[in-house]
Amino acid sequence: MHAKYAEKGLSILGFPSNQFGRQEPGTNTQIKEFAKSYNxxxxxxxxxxxxxxxxxxxxxxxxQQPNGRGFLGK
Structure with missing residues (x-):
């Protein structure tokens, strides 16, 4: 998605977390290297x-956002 839409102004910001099924157990450096391995x-x-x-x-x-202000809203 980033490669396709970056020139049109889309910015993707990655914030790894190990609180979604423990899929990010590594250090910040390890996580960044893993992401780079997938280009x-x-x-x-x-x-x-x-x-x-x-x-x-x-x-x-x-x-904390109410319904209609994002998919994580109450």
Whole structure:
């Protein structure tokens, strides 16, 4: 998707998390290298939590949005 639409202005931001079925158990460096092995050229940030007390503020905000303001809304 990034390769197809980046020139049209789409930006994909990767925020790995190990809280979705434990699919990101590695370090930030290992995760970035894994993504590169699949020719991923989008921005990849550090691993974050999306659930619980240590959830990233962006995820906390998205989860608080009412229906119609995103697929994660209440």
């Amino acid at each position: 991923a050229h989008f921005d990849m940030f550090s691993k974050i939590d999306v659930n619980g007390q240590t959830a990233h503020p962006l995820w906390k905000w998205m989860k």
